[in-house]
Amino acid sequence: MRGAPPFARPSPVPDVCKKAEALSELEATTKIERPVKVDSTLSKGLQILETLSKAENGRGVSDLSRELGLTKSNTFRLLQTLTTLGYVRNSKTKLYSATMKVWQVGQAVVDHLNLTEIAAPQLKMLSKETGEAIYLAVPDGLSVIYIEKVESTQPIRSFTPKGGSAPMHCVATGKALLAANYDLLREQIRDHLVKYTEKTITTLKRLDADMAATQARGYAIDTGEYRHRILSFGAAIRLPNGDAIASIGVSAPDVNLAAGRDQEICDLVMQAAEGVSETLKSV
Amino acid sequence: MRGAPPFARPSPVPDVCKKAEALSELEATTKIERPVKVDSTLSKGLQILETLSKAENGRGVSDLSRELGLTKSNTFRLLQTLTTLGYVRNSKTKLYSATMKVWQVGQAVVDHLNLTEIAAPQLKMLSKETGEAIYLAVPDGLSVIYIEKVESTQPIRSFTPKGGSAPMHCVATGKALLAANYDLLREQIRDHLVKYTEKTITTLKRLDADMAATQARGYAIDTGEYRHRILSFGAAIRLPNGDAIASIGVSAPDVNLAAGRDQEICDLVMQAAEGVSETLKSV
DNA sequence: ATAGACGTGCTGTTATTCGGTACATCTGTA
């Protein structure tokens, strides 16, 4: 779910080339752009898949062929191949519908997203504005893995390297992700609240409170709960449907933070995470 | 995220027809099954899309053509059409990768899932075992909509009709979904805790506690918080990645519930929701 | 400077897809 209702989400991506055959002959366009040959079979097949993915119940062959302007036999043939490929199933009532394999492929896109590249500009911005160590993190069980890091420009540095990991319950990047999925992770993490500093949250009660506060304010704060006197601030990166798949964080020694500076950094972190989330909406 | 790490999720769906051309000539199979003609263009195009969806960074033309056993020119052509159709983009470094449109199409499958049909057996089971009113609900803003209902067989009935809705914070189906997305919905619902009975949760503090308890136990309990002396029990239906998209609930007047019966029903509800979630993994 | 690998455009040939037709089944109506 994630906020959006499960039915009828309008697609922000325009349907390119709705009628492939329409441009096969007409080149009367003032701009002499390359006509860009498209394989019609592939195009039609994907159109069918797209249409089926938006169908509440399945749809029939004739029905589909009429909507897409295709021959019945052609539509049938394409549906047949899509079925044997596992992207479509046909129920006993002769109705065709998209399978979860379609969903899986789409999910794979997100799972293998090159966040590093997409988030790079925002990480750079954060580094420039704060001068502190910037982290890009993804969840891995009850830890976070830092898949990208921009080194601090300050003389005093924090030292978790790129590729390293940290427990989810005591760093800001981790807590931002934990808060976003607390319903699923609470039971798993309750017995793994390992203590690293005297600030570390080690009881479920305190974690509950901290997660509630984190959810309320929209970003996470670590007051030196993993490394002594190393503070961090983190916010979640979300897909268009609200799923939190990663987080951005800033880590800094407390001595670097003058009064009010922490709030500035929090705002920047949220802004950065929000920026990446927005970017994800458009490719 | 949702428990599963964002990288390298093994696909449970086998790749049917990895080499389409392999079966075009050989029919020496003992079983004389229909050869099932597949449109090779569509097949290859989807193979490319699938491969691309699993690629961390983009992939090159030659690279792809080698892996899939296709001609370089053929691969290029297919990539070209996929690009103009918006499913693929090619970066400045000449690397091709899948776009979020692929994800959107997959997402649409889930959004338009005919849960009614899929959940029907479990709803039937619940009805048979409990004899009470059974609900299948999806989220809609801060409410739930009952997209399916099996009427109670008991003389005393609860009366929310199929198609009706109820506030998320006071019915079990709603609370199960609320708990599954509490990080996103908490701030939205805090000012909408409308009172319906003396049992209704109207303060954020009490809701926090109830949600924590719900998350901990895995199902939601409504002690007559919407309709006086009408209790309900609900559990979330989740996609393979953990997203809660719907919920199943049982509603019953308190007089129908003998001692210990409530726990039986809770177990059944969880079992039913779990069953539907499992079904979603295989189409 | 050179050799290999890469992405891209072109073209003729062939294999592939296409459209028409046919038929069995089903539904609702006269």
Place this chain on the structure above:
DNA sequence: TACAGATGTACCGAATAACAGCACGTCTAT
């Protein structure tokens, strides 16, 4: 019951559309 229309599926020859091979410009690394 008979009929009319719509449906899903099978088949087949024709021609179109997709294919393989080659050529070219570019880039990288040796």
